[in-house]
Amino acid sequence: MSTQRGNTQRTRPQAHQNTKAFKNDLHDTSSQTKLINNIDLSGVCERCKSILEWKIKYKKYKPLKAPKKCVKCEQKSVKKAYHTVCFPCAKLLNVCPKCGKNEKVIEKLISIEEQLKKDAELQRQIKLLSLRRRRTLLRYIASLTKGTNSGFAVGEDEMRKLQEEVTKKLESLKINKDDVLDDLLDDLTDESDDD
Numbered sequence: 001m002s003t004q005r006g007n008t009q010r011t012r013p014q015a016h017q018n019t020k021a022f023k024n025d026l027h028d029t030s031s032q033t034k035l036i037n038n039i040d041l042s043g044v045c046e047r048c049k050s051i052l053e054w055k056i057k058y059k060k061y062k063p064l065k066a067p068k069k070c071v072k073c074e075q076k077s078v079k080k081a082y083h084t085v086c087f088p089c090a091k092l093l094n095v096c097p098k099c100g101k102n103e104k105v106i107e108k109l110i111s112i113e114e115q116l117k118k119d120a121e122l123q124r125q126i127k128l129l130s131l132r133r134r135r136t137l138l139r140y141i142a143s144l145t146k147g148t149n150s151g152f153a154v155g156e157d158e159m160r161k162l163q164e165e166v167t168k169k170l171e172s173l174k175i176n177k178d179d180v181l182d183d184l185l186d187d188l189t190d191e192s193d194d195d
């Protein structure tokens with residue numbers, strides 16, 4: 001018996017204590033839940049992000065079935081649940097697309113490495129460089145990304161700037177006819193040279 005008759009004061013500790021934090025996918029491994037757990041919450045303000053996170057965690061999040069009307073442009077252009085303003089309007093008016101307030105929104109983070117890999121043209125150009133010049137470029141990219149926090153992830157705007165810089169550097173590294181021999185020699189003597 002857990003308690004004596006008439007004695008409501010518990011004398012033993014609680015039998016079943018939650019030892020693990022609540023997890024919404026512990027018993028539900030459906031693809032819907034998985035999808036919702038992976039929703040990208042960037043683009044909204046800090047406060048809205050935590051509201052959405054709470055909804056997701058406690059399974060209150062209901063994805064949109066069809067695009068909703070944007071309160072600014074009145075087009076059916078809102079594609080994310082609980083958002084009231086479409087992304088183009090939010091960007092234009094500098095507001096959070098969920099609460100519509102003039103708040104700083106969380107930038108979407110993308111991996112520099114991933115982005116550069118996706119940039120097929122850049123890859124093609126890099127392949128055309130001699131080993132020496134390719135190394136110089138890779139070192140340059142590494143030096144650019146050194147100061148960024150959270151490893152190799154930056155916001156979209158920052159990424160665009162970075163790509164411009166890399167392209168500029170690449171241009172400066174492109175070989176003239178006269179350089180070909182130099183590079184060939186460089187590549188051949190590379191072993192003895194450490195920089």
Ligand SMILES: [Zn+2]
Nearest residue numbers: 070073086089
């Ligand atoms: Zn709009």
Ligand SMILES: [Zn+2]
Nearest residue numbers: 045048096099
């Ligand atoms: Zn907001």
